[in-house]
Amino acid sequence: xxxxxxxxxxxxSKAVAESLEKIxxxxxxxxxxxxxxxxxxxxxxxxxxxxAVSDNISTKGIETTCASKILKGYVPPFSGxxxxxxxxxxxxxxxxxxxxxxxxxxAASAYGPVKNPRDKTKxxxxxxSAAAVAAGLVPAAVCSDAGGLLRVSAxxxxxxxxxxxxxxxxxxxLIYYTGSLDQIGVTAATxxxxxxxxxxxxxxxxxxxxxxxxxxxxxxxxxxxxxxIGIPEEFLEGVSAGVMKTFDEAVKTFxxxxxxxxxxxxxxxxxxxxVHDIIAAGESSAMLAKYxxxxxxxxxxxxxxxxxxxxxxxxxxxxxxxxxxLGIHLLMAGQYNDYYMKSMQTRTLIIDEFNAVFQDYxxxxxxxxxxxxxxVGGTCGGCDQEFSAYSAAIAGADLAGLPAATVxxxxxxxxxxxxxxxxxxxxxxxxxxxxEAFEKETDFVKPQEAx
Amino acid sequence: MIQKDEMKKLAWVARIAVxxxxxxxxxxxxxxxxxxxxAIADAPVGGVKKTVNPSRLNTVLRKDTAAPSMxxxxxxxxxxxxxxxxxxxxxxx
Numbered sequence: 001x002x003x004x005x006x007x008x009x010x011x012x013s014k015a016v017a018e019s020l021e022k023i024x025x026x027x028x029x030x031x032x033x034x035x036x037x038x039x040x041x042x043x044x045x046x047x048x049x050x051x052a053v054s055d056n057i058s059t060k061g062i063e064t065t066c067a068s069k070i071l072k073g074y075v076p077p078f079s080g081x082x083x084x085x086x087x088x089x090x091x092x093x094x095x096x097x098x099x100x101x102x103x104x105x106x107a108a109s110a111y112g113p114v115k116n117p118r119d120k121t122k123x124x125x126x127x128x129s130a131a132a133v134a135a136g137l138v139p140a141a142v143c144s145d146a147g148g149l150l151r152v153s154a155x156x157x158x159x160x161x162x163x164x165x166x167x168x169x170x171x172x173x174l175i176y177y178t179g180s181l182d183q184i185g186v187t188a189a190t191x192x193x194x195x196x197x198x199x200x201x202x203x204x205x206x207x208x209x210x211x212x213x214x215x216x217x218x219x220x221x222x223x224x225x226x227x228x229i230g231i232p233e234e235f236l237e238g239v240s241a242g243v244m245k246t247f248d249e250a251v252k253t254f255x256x257x258x259x260x261x262x263x264x265x266x267x268x269x270x271x272x273x274x275v276h277d278i279i280a281a282g283e284s285s286a287m288l289a290k291y292x293x294x295x296x297x298x299x300x301x302x303x304x305x306x307x308x309x310x311x312x313x314x315x316x317x318x319x320x321x322x323x324x325x326l327g328i329h330l331l332m333a334g335q336y337n338d339y340y341m342k343s344m345q346t347r348t349l350i351i352d353e354f355n356a357v358f359q360d361y362x363x364x365x366x367x368x369x370x371x372x373x374x375x376v377g378g379t380c381g382g383c384d385q386e387f388s389a390y391s392a393a394i395a396g397a398d399l400a401g402l403p404a405a406t407v408x409x410x411x412x413x414x415x416x417x418x419x420x421x422x423x424x425x426x427x428x429x430x431x432x433x434x435x436e437a438f439e440k441e442t443d444f445v446k447p448q449e450a451x
Numbered sequence: 452m453i454q455k456d457e458m459k460k461l462a463w464v465a466r467i468a469v470x471x472x473x474x475x476x477x478x479x480x481x482x483x484x485x486x487x488x489x490a491i492a493d494a495p496v497g498g499v500k501k502t503v504n505p506s507r508l509n510t511v512l513r514k515d516t517a518a519p520s521m522x523x524x525x526x527x528x529x530x531x532x533x534x535x536x537x538x539x540x541x542x543x544x
Contacts, residue, residue: 073529075528075529077521078521166506167506167508180504180505206513209510210506210508212508268494271490271491273490274487274488274490277487278491285465293531294531294538294540295530296530297531302541304541305540305542305543306543307541308540308541309466310467310468311468313465313466313467314467314469318473318476321465321477322477322480322481322484324465324467325462325464325465325467325477325481326485328465329457329461329481329485339491342496343491344501344503345494345499345501345502346491346496346499347505348499348500348501348502349494349499351502399505401504401505401506425507
């Protein structure tokens with residue numbers, strides 16, 4: 001039973017205990033850690049509401065592993081700003097959700113895959129955040145989103161999700177693997193709930209140098225009537241017939257609501273996935289260098305320092321290990337100009353093209369993923385190419401730091417399909433307004449809907 | 452494309468122990484990634500500035516003033532081995 005924040009609030013003081021009880025019984029790999037002693041206290045807009053936090057967000061006194069053996073047993077001495085903000089708002093963090101190792105798409109979680117609450121033979125996505133909401137365990141979950149960790153999961157599980165403009169939510173305490181792409185976002189039963197939680201997490205934080213100086217406003221966006229929506233043709237390539245059918249219906253809905261939708265072409269779209277991949281690999285090789293058995297996590301037995309580090313770092317899963325090695329290769333003098341530098345320059349072209357498009361259009365829409373949730377343990381159960389199997393549209397929003405939402409737009413069989421709405425930089429409120437209007441007009445997200 | 456010897460060197464530079472039997476698989480999968488990056492070969496980047504991150508903020512250095520930071524006790528709490536107020540590691544040589 002997917003339930004919204006209001007439904008959990010209505011349960012009053014029992015909400016947290018009921019949520020914990022369900023989480024403890026869950027066998028779908030959604031959570032890594034259950035915060036057994038969590039109790040509701042305090043006041044605030046989320047008073048007494050159980051919320052899940054991804055296991056790559058630091059939580060003081062609660063084990064935080066990033067789903068990697070290399071951080072097994074790590075208990076942060078501080079909380080990330082988003083975890084702190086949730087608690088200040090009265091929310092109760094009831095557990096830490098599963099994710100692909102360090103959030104790298106294609107890497108396997110040390111705790112196994114997340115199963116989809118709608119069909120346990122299917123994947124719940126690269127993170128357990130959306131599955132936690134879809135299964136009705138919590139009304140909202142906070143998770144980082146690089147490469148679709150959040151949005152792909154939401155699309156597969158039929159929840160709403162929102163990733164704000166780069167810098168809107170502080171990443172202090174987020175253990176990210178690719179700093180220029182990773183953002184913290186929220187998934188919830190409805191986009192309004194996701195925006196309400198994002199609002200609580202937003203605001204300047206001096207501990208994150210990329211934090212925007214002003215608090216982002218998510219409400220009061222442009223109404224859909226008169227809105228100009230672009231549909232990049234390249235984002236439709238490789239989309240399955242079933243998902244395409246749901247998308248075509250979504251376009252009709254936007255037009256019914258007064259928006260004009262028009263197909264456009266993004267000439268740099270073909271570069272988005274490889275550029276995202278190259279930048280993420282390069283950054284991960286640097287950001288995962290600190291896991292060496294010296295300051296935190298397990299340490300392998302060895303006679304000397306060099307051997308100890310190499311044996312300890314063998315705790316990374318094979319996909320993550322290869323990503324680090326690939327990143328190092330791409331940053332070496334012989335390859336740097338052809339790959340990494342060229343990717344950073346191509347990123348400028350991609351951003352410039354988005355900026356030009358948003359002179360003429362208010363929003364861009366596309367299917368969130370090319371297909372519905374794949375089988376658990378299918379060909380991409382821990383593979384190096386998983387990211388490219390999902391969507392170029394995901395990569396584009398990351399590279400340009402654009403706000404993006406996904407909302408359910410229909411079903412293929414009993415599996416949900418997602419619609420991605422991308423807005424211009426800092427136009428977060430417009431994205432939320434369009435997603436809310438779409439949600440109200442359709443009935444694909446129903447709080448308390450029986451699964 | 453990387454060769455077997457380069458693969459071994461990469462594993463060493465990454466300081467990740469890889470068993471000899473796994474080297475061919477690592478080499479093959481990393482080469483598959485590199486092959487997929489041919490898609491950016493024709494990107495028209497002549498004279499284009501690089502983007503390091505998508506933030507539109509101007510980088511301003513903060514003032515070099517002391518501020519409260521994590522205590523040594525907290526910083527050492529997760530260390531596998533500690534000596535007084537330092538991280539202890541195995542011998543280097």
